[in-house]
Amino acid sequence: MTISEGTRDQLQELVARYPRPRSALMPMLHLMQSLEDEVTPEGISACAEMAGVSPAEATAVASFYTMYKRRPVGKHHIGVCVNTLCGLLGGDAVYEALSERLGVGHDQPTSDGDFWLERIECQAACTHAPVMTVDWEYMDDVTPSSAVDVIDRLQRGETVHSTRGPVIRGFRATEHTLAFPEDGLAAEGTPVDDKMLAGLRIAKERGMSAPAAGQEG
Numbered sequence: 339m340t341i342s343e344g345t346r347d348q349l350q351e352l353v354a355r356y357p358r359p360r361s362a363l364m365p366m367l368h369l370m371q372s373l374e375d376e377v378t379p380e381g382i383s384a385c386a387e388m389a390g391v392s393p394a395e396a397t398a399v400a401s402f403y404t405m406y407k408r409r410p411v412g413k414h415h416i417g418v419c420v421n422t423l424c425g426l427l428g429g430d431a432v433y434e435a436l437s438e439r440l441g442v443g444h445d446q447p448t449s450d451g452d453f454w455l456e457r458i459e460c461q462a463a464c465t466h467a468p469v470m471t472v473d474w475e476y477m478d479d480v481t482p483s484s485a486v487d488v489i490d491r492l493q494r495g496e497t498v499h500s501t502r503g504p505v506i507r508g509f510r511a512t513e514h515t516l517a518f519p520e521d522g523l524a525a526e527g528t529p530v531d532d533k534m535l536a537g538l539r540i541a542k543e544r545g546m547s548a549p550a551a552g553q554e555g
């Protein structure tokens with residue numbers, strides 16, 4: 339991929355947001371993924387140059403974090419949490435159903451370039467386990483059949499919403515937001531519900547509070 343002047347301008351805009359250029363490396367890599375569904379060697383070199391690090395250092399970051407892909411993800415990234423709580427409550431079955439439906443295994447793209455399936459770690463959404471993500475938007479309390487239904491609807495080109503409200507916009511759009519968070523969508527949907535606040539409510543009802551620092555136990 340040839341890095342255009344427009345892309346270089348956006349990379350420079352990211353560099354200008356941080357005290358040190360190297361601090362912009364991760365958002366820069368997300369920007370590259372928003373353009374090509376992956377981080378290519380050319381993209382990594384451009385990010386390294388703008389961040390003032392070596393290509394080897396930038397490659398180390400791009401290969402360490404699993405959110406960066408070295409092959410094209412395609413239209414939609416599908417994540418299924420299989421950590422302890424989600425796995426026990428059905429996440430493994432959800433993953434198996436999606437793997438069979440899509441015909442791919444962990445960290446693989448479908449041949450038509452529409453989906454990428456991945457087993458993912460805890461998304462800090464255990465209250466609604468088992469959890470699946472579509473382009474990193476939550477699908478709470480999924481079942482094997484509801485997860486497959488999401489794939490069917492996306493494949494038919496229907497508008498699909500996260501169970502928390504936001505519309506599924508596609509992998510590239512999400513990656514752009516991870517580079518430039520000001521997408522105006524922060525207030526969209528319902529990020530917190532009664533189930534998530536139940537522990538806090540009960541603690542308040544019972545007058546419970548966290549011990550002061552240094553007084554644990």
Ligand code: FES
Nearest residue numbers: 419424460461464
């Ligand atoms: S274990 Fe799945 S979201 Fe926490």
